[in-house]
Amino acid sequence: MSLTEITKVDQIEITENNQIQVRTATIILKDDVELTRTFHRHVLSQGDDITNEDSKVIAIANAIWV
Amino acid sequence: MPLITNSNIIAGATNYSYVGPAQYGGVMFPRGQILFSNTNTQNQLYLSSNAYTNAGGVFAYRNSSQPATYIGQDNGGISMGVAGNGTADGVISWTTALSLSTNGVKFQNGATSLNYYEEGSWTPQLYAGATAFTMGGINAGRYVRIGKQVTVNGHIQWSAGSGSGMVRISGLPFACTGVRSAGSIGAVSYGISFNSGYNYWVLVIDPGADFIYIIQGDSSGGGYSHTPPVGTSGIIYGFSITYFLL
Numbered sequence: 001m002s003l004t005e006i007t008k009v010d011q012i013e014i015t016e017n018n019q020i021q022v023r024t025a026t027i028i029l030k031d032d033v034e035l036t037r038t039f040h041r042h043v044l045s046q047g048d049d050i051t052n053e054d055s056k057v058i059a060i061a062n063a064i065w066v
Numbered sequence: 067m068p069l070i071t072n073s074n075i076i077a078g079a080t081n082y083s084y085v086g087p088a089q090y091g092g093v094m095f096p097r098g099q100i101l102f103s104n105t106n107t108q109n110q111l112y113l114s115s116n117a118y119t120n121a122g123g124v125f126a127y128r129n130s131s132q133p134a135t136y137i138g139q140d141n142g143g144i145s146m147g148v149a150g151n152g153t154a155d156g157v158i159s160w161t162t163a164l165s166l167s168t169n170g171v172k173f174q175n176g177a178t179s180l181n182y183y184e185e186g187s188w189t190p191q192l193y194a195g196a197t198a199f200t201m202g203g204i205n206a207g208r209y210v211r212i213g214k215q216v217t218v219n220g221h222i223q224w225s226a227g228s229g230s231g232m233v234r235i236s237g238l239p240f241a242c243t244g245v246r247s248a249g250s251i252g253a254v255s256y257g258i259s260f261n262s263g264y265n266y267w268v269l270v271i272d273p274g275a276d277f278i279y280i281i282q283g284d285s286s287g288g289g290y291s292h293t294p295p296v297g298t299s300g301i302i303y304g305f306s307i308t309y310f311l312l
Binding site for chain 2: 021
């Protein structure tokens with residue numbers, strides 16, 4: 001039996017004000033079968049530091065924050 | 067065509083008087099318990115209680131002394147219907163108590179579908195002006211979103227930083243895209259205090275904002291201020307605010 005924890009950005013939304021809503025999922029797998037999935041969220045507005053964000057979030061921010 | 071006699075299960079066309087849509091090919095429990103049918107327009111599935119179909123495929127009462135219920139699949143949706151007592155063998159006037167479609171869940175008395183439920187965590191971040199304080203170990207936030215309504219709560223601990231200006235909590239799970247909303251603080255342990263003339267706290271989210279203002283107010287009508295003094299460390303035990311999305 002092996003337990004694995006995966007964290008990934010599983011949802012990215014853009015509001016009409018060009019804010020980026022990011023959902024990060026933490027997934028616990030037992031022998032590659034998902035046991036639990038919990039969410040953490042944050043919102044990025046234009047001007048926020050995106051240095052440590054997911055690469056997809058950075059790409060979106062660079063595209064819409066012009 | 068194979069069938070189980072005594073009118074319990076019928077496959078395809080039969081001589082049973084209440085076959086209904088099953089005449090197009092299907093399996094029917096003619097007392098109205100389970101009906102799979104393939105009408106000339108669509109596939110249908112009904113699970114019903116105290117109901118059966120007449121020759122036209124319309125639900126009718128089986129027993130006037132009891133209400134009837136059904137769970138039905140129709141045109142890609144699922145609906146649950148109820149009906150009160152009525153005349154035996156009379157046409158049932160169903161009330162859809164709950165329906166599920168690509169628009170979400172709709173309740174009997176609601177005009178809007180519920181299409182979103184989510185719960186999770188977020189990380190409150192205290193600011194005074196442009197200063198982001200270093201947050202402490204018990205700093206935490208939780209959220210629940212039900213449809214367009216978001217409720218967030220949490221507690222705040224900060225351990226280092228120095229700044230002044232508008233005091234706010236950033237890090238919300240969703241930006242507020244609805245109207246302005248207000249919330250409350252549980253207890254300030256230390257670290258943030260009133261300027262002279264102010265005596266209560268209120269939390270406010272503005273439309274379009276992804277943060278909460280911590281505002282000090284004057285209960286005697288002296289107005290409010292966004293700039294209470296903030297110390298280099300502090301704890302706020304509990305806060306909560308509900309806001310809405312468009």
